Amino acid sequence: MFLAVDAGGTSTRAVVLDSSGRAFGYGRAAGGNPTAGGIAGAVAAIGEAARRAGSGLTAAEHQFATATVAMAGEQSPVFAERLTERLEALGWPRVHLQHDLLGIFGSGTHEAEGYALVAGTGSVAARIVGGRLDHVVGGRGWLLGDAGSGFWIGHRVARAVMAALDGQQPTTALTPLVLHAVGIVADLDSAAGRAAAARQLMSVLYARRPVRLAELAPLAFSAQDDPTARTILRAASEALAGLFAAVRRPDLGGPVVVGGSVLVQGLLRAPPELPSALTSLTRGAALIPVSDGLVGTAVLGLRDAGIIVGEGMFARVRGEVARVAG
């Protein structure tokens, strides 16, 4: 029996499969990233998702049980130890930690070579060779990197609205959207009303953690006929294309698996003229969107046990995960 856990910043998903790829259970819990939510919270969330996924198993079925947990970034020894203890208590004595980019990549393809490009709250790109991470670029966080990410877009949206309220940049359809999203009622037709709105917007946004500006990113997609929003989204496309270019090797083909809400729910669904930089850079490569890294994490677990996962087995795992996840 194999437990696969995809531990993200906002939610954690777990599935239990056997060596034939058949799924036995699925569980979901809160965010399971120790950087975002602390070690105790992350261990609890991963444990909860695992408990739900494995709730239908008998003790005998746990006998050769292995757990594979995919998550972003490097993990501390303390976290790894606590997590191993927690999963062992649930009947999973062997725990392997994996990089979430391998989970994302493996959720889109059974191939061993290719690329992963992710833009959610942050942004990161990876080149995969022989089933391993060969090169990773990005993932430097909201302050020092993450160009083209949800934070990056939301930050530009907030700055553009502030500059528009100040009369420093053209008025934009983003202004009423942003003010409504943060609960500010404003009279935008008067200078005094705009000044009051600007003051309130400062109060609200500086009181939050900066990374929460990522919550404003969807507004850019809602307002994509607005010139300011289009400029921001085009720049995001270019930044993500630049990220992809930094991991691309001319002699290495393979699919480009894309994940994260900015790409999957955003740029890839936007009108074709919008993500032009992105599509022109990836031209010729198959762009495969995935919703998360759970299928790929399960495949990593199977492969670790010596099971060959080709096209057929990959399709089976994907179908089974979709079935139990509902």
Add this chain to the structure above:
Amino acid sequence: MFLAVDAGGTSTRAVVLDSSGRAFGYGRAAGGNPTAGGIAGAVAAIGEAARRAGSGLTAAEHQFATATVAMAGEQSPVFAERLTERLEALGWPRVHLQHDLLGIFGSGTHEAEGYALVAGTGSVAARIVGGRLDHVVGGRGWLLGDAGSGFWIGHRVARAVMAALDGQQPTTALTPLVLHAVGIVADLDSAAGRAAAARQLMSVLYARRPVRLAELAPLAFSAQDDPTARTILRAASEALAGLFAAVRRPDLGGPVVVGGSVLVQGLLRAPPELPSALTSLTRGAALIPVSDGLVGTAVLGLRDAGIIVGEGMFARVRGEVARVAG
């Protein structure tokens, strides 16, 4: 007797003058801005600067004493009350709070019309009409505004260095300068060394308050022959020109008084081709750099008492402040 205090984020300066513009004392203390340093710290710093400036005065000389305190932003009633109490205890029974942009403007000219453009840690521009602030744009802080400021430049410097270490952007002369400035010893000739430097740089910079990225801004001026640094500085010039354009009124001339380290020690001293956007936008206007707002704050105090400050009196106050400040 008049006390003038220019309370900045990093230091506070105070001077005592009589109605003829003659200076009697000068004092300096830590930052006196309540937003940056808290109410108690700001009141203590302003009190300390005032005490030093007034230490040579007799009780009789305090009889008609008035204090003018210039600082950024709106102040809370609690702060105003505590400050008044503190200054009253030092022999200054009447306290007027003024906007620091008026202090900056009045430090460069005796005229009543014109503009102030300031780029230090933050950036802000103002139009002054009839000796009052007629329109202010900018000053929205590091997250939502402050384009062209020290934070804005330092932020771009840090991001460019991170992207260069990741191989995502060209190598830049800023990399060794930034690593040295934050105390990281790195082997930049090897991929492993660059990866280690990037990890350490993330640790160091995320552990600080984001606004401290402003400390990296001077490195862009040190490396101004580097294409990356030049691009950043040119963009800063353009952003500040845009800020100035947002307050400029075609029918209103007058001098442009500029303050803040980014402009005074940076862009205005840079090679002429660098701040091209800035100089082309302000063409025809006299650019007057000032080191702080103390002279202007003193002038505000004199004018509040009905004293006319023309060209001669202005020159006298400026000379006297320079003399006692050493």
